[in-house]
Amino acid sequence: MRVHVALTPADASGLILDGWTAIAVDVLRATTTVVAACAAGCVRIIPVTDSGAARERAALFTAGEVLMAGERGGETIPGFHLGNSPLEFTPERVRGRTILLTTTNGTAAMLGAGSAGAGAVAALTNVSAVARWALAQGRDLAVLCSGDDGSFSLEDAVCAGLLVSDVASACDAELSDAAVAAVGLGRYYATRIGDLRHASRWARRLAGKGHSADVDACLRRDVTDMVPVVEAGAIVPGPAASAPPGTTGPRQKASCDVIGAVRAPTPPAQAPEGSPRTAGPPPGDVLRLGFPEGSPRTAGPQPRDVLRLAVRPGGRFGRGARPPSGDPSR
Numbered sequence: 001m002r003v004h005v006a007l008t009p010a011d012a013s014g015l016i017l018d019g020w021t022a023i024a025v026d027v028l029r030a031t032t033t034v035v036a037a038c039a040a041g042c043v044r045i046i047p048v049t050d051s052g053a054a055r056e057r058a059a060l061f062t063a064g065e066v067l068m069a070g071e072r073g074g075e076t077i078p079g080f081h082l083g084n085s086p087l088e089f090t091p092e093r094v095r096g097r098t099i100l101l102t103t104t105n106g107t108a109a110m111l112g113a114g115s116a117g118a119g120a121v122a123a124l125t126n127v128s129a130v131a132r133w134a135l136a137q138g139r140d141l142a143v144l145c146s147g148d149d150g151s152f153s154l155e156d157a158v159c160a161g162l163l164v165s166d167v168a169s170a171c172d173a174e175l176s177d178a179a180v181a182a183v184g185l186g187r188y189y190a191t192r193i194g195d196l197r198h199a200s201r202w203a204r205r206l207a208g209k210g211h212s213a214d215v216d217a218c219l220r221r222d223v224t225d226m227v228p229v230v231e232a233g234a235i236v237p238g239p240a241a242s243a244p245p246g247t248t249g250p251r252q253k254a255s256c257d258v259i260g261a262v263r264a265p266t267p268p269a270q271a272p273e274g275s276p277r278t279a280g281p282p283p284g285d286v287l288r289l290g291f292p293e294g295s296p297r298t299a300g301p302q303p304r305d306v307l308r309l310a311v312r313p314g315g316r317f318g319r320g321a322r323p324p325s326g327d328p329s330r
Helices: 009-013 030-039 051-058 106-113 124-137 154-168 177-189 193-199 201-208 212-218
Strands: 002-006 021-025 044-047 066-072 098-102 118-122 141-145 228-231 234-237 261-263 305-307
Touching: 002 009, 002 154, 002 177, 009 106, 009 141, 021 106, 021 124, 021 154, 030 044, 030 098, 030 106, 030 118, 030 124, 030 212, 030 228, 030 234, 044 106, 051 066, 051 098, 106 118, 106 141, 118 124, 118 154, 124 154, 141 154, 154 177, 154 193, 154 201, 177 193, 193 201, 201 212
Parallel strands: 002 141, 021 118, 021 141, 044 098, 066 098
Antiparallel strands: 044 234, 118 228, 228 234, 261 305
């Protein structure tokens, strides 16, 4: 199985996903909200591009049959029934109803997943169930991170990495470089998901807007087996994902090892004058990036742990799986 992670919307824009499985990820908050809505008994979620499209589609339904939900810049769209908080999507509000959803980042990834041979929605809250579902599809896999206004989003990459790690531990997976990077982040944060409250830029911004409870709800791992799946332009509650044949019991070893956090080694001695490291005399001035103790980026002392990726000789990480392209044989 080939596995690729699109870490930003730009990375996903040129992908041809026909014949692939595609998973949309927007941990804060759209895909977490979709998982919550499906678990609460909604009929379907229809992702739309903007508020105008939501209102046009809503006019096609009878009164009480549909809810408009969404946000821009983290705030509920005026005139909509619901925002983008997973805590709003309770059985009392959404059971038996269709939801028209538009968000700043997440709905674009969901629409992108709809172009694949099979599509689903993942969050931290259902990441292991989605990994099992993806394995059962028997296709190459692409994970589409929604990002943050077009930029890289740490929490999405962590979720993608956890998903890919589960997949790679159960099959002979060939990972792209971006997938390898995501796995490293996933392994690092696997036992420290709560640290994303401070490490993630968008988590800090949401908390600053008064949405701390949403952040806490989104940064929980594997609280449901619900897998929302993409069908004919809509997202519908899927069956609970069971492990595919041959993957129950102890996990099989993948063809590579990812080593978690290890202590940073003692820095090597300074290279001699004219070393190939510098191809000339060492520079007199250097650029140093540093943050004070307790910087908001870390909300505490600067970490001494570093992330190290190790590839077993001959392991398939090193073969460099290619992203989806127009030629499925590549």
